[in-house]
Amino acid sequence: MTHAVLCEGLWKTYQRHRPVGVKSLLLGAGPPVDTRFAREWALAEVGFQVPCGRSFGVIGANGSGKTTLLSILLGTVQEDRGRVGLNGNVASLLELGAGFHGDLTGRENVFLYGSILGMRLAEIRRRFEDIAGYSELEGAMDQPLRTYSAGMIARLGFSTIIHSAADILLIDEVLAVGDARFQVKCHQALHDFRKRGGTLVIVSHNMKEVSEVCDEGICLDLGRVVDSGPMPAVAARYQERMTVAGPAKGGARAAR
């Protein structure tokens, strides 16, 4: 077992399937879309490997395919071509509060989210004190989640996920909302997670953060890997390009 995440020749386009209404079914959908020469690839020929226990960063302009890539790794979006291999359980922190319910209390949400992440109820019960303690939200655990701030929700989500049995964590820019002290705590936890053999894939626009957390990474532009290597170098080159030339023309077209 060498690699936790392996991607080979991933291709993805969003053009071919769209929700259709009865009107278009009855009246015909117009000329069929020619997909053979579709240029608008959300991802094109993306490939990389992440060894176990390492941390991998994905950077790039808005709409360059970062979230699509994480969604494919998670399995919520299916690739058109290519191969994805994962070694271990995946858990995602792609959206703040995905899986949470505003009317339930913090405590109930920990059980809900833990279950969604694949934890058994007995396991959540056993670790509940740790989760609540880590989030430092003990005082708010019996309040409905809608009374929480974004930062508090991020704390609760992160505390739950870091106590789950995931081997691979996918994180999309959601740690930025915690306060400075909690961010330090997050980074320490992610460091410990990797010490235990866990693997991280992180999407971020914070170049300082990814350079510190990630060993290696790629830079995406219009769905293609335009740069790869040690993360600090990739981030520095990306920043240079962004400040000198501005984002690539039409960089937000494939946004999703």
Add this chain to the structure above:
Amino acid sequence: MTRDSTASLSAGRSLPQLAELLYVLVRKELKARYKNRFLGYLWALANPFAFAFVYWIAFKFIMRLEIENYSLFLITGMFPWVWMSVGVTGATRSFVINASLIRKVNLPRAILPLGNVTQEMVHFGFALPVIMAFLWFAGEIRPMPSWLWQMPALIALQVAFVYPMALALALANAYVRDIEYLVGIGFSLLFFATPMVYPITLVPEAYRHWFELNPLHALMQSWRSVFLQGTLDFNHVVHAIAFAVLTGIIAWWLHRKLAPRIGELV
């Protein structure tokens, strides 16, 4: 190295994990719905009773139909019907409503419509004692020992009957959003075609065999005969099982074809 797609039926989870996930999801919906409601789950009883009352007034008093034990006939059909129609209508929207669960976490998608069906099953379970009390006081029908096996069997049959329908419609609705409206209209029509407010014997004999082909009739008639006579018609049960198996195969096939793309459609 493999990856368990959320479009597979289990998404790589064990049966106990799936059962707990279903439990947590259903509990979430029920808790969220009844929080801050003074009368709590009694609201789940209000709708079927109100409907039954309206039809009782309309048919018994205004149209003066001579139907024996009409109130019992209405009540015993209304609750299983509401379980099915509310469950399926909710399930049809379940992928669209839970878009963040579909797109941002690796949850086995097929569990969401099952959650709606289970949630309405719980409501039906809450209503059972009330239905039994009603049968006792209004119709002098005492609880029967045969209910001990007939009711669990019928509940299981109804889940097997309703879930494939719910899953297939939820999948289709992610592609064609008009389906959620069609489902609402469909159940309104079927309510009178099944029939729920008059016995099938009132249908002219020339057309009756068409009405009897309806698998919903077989299921609803089974509930009535269990509640009122404590008997189960073998033909009705086989009819309902056949429908469950057929829709089960269709739903399984649709799930295989349509589920992978759901993540980018909702």
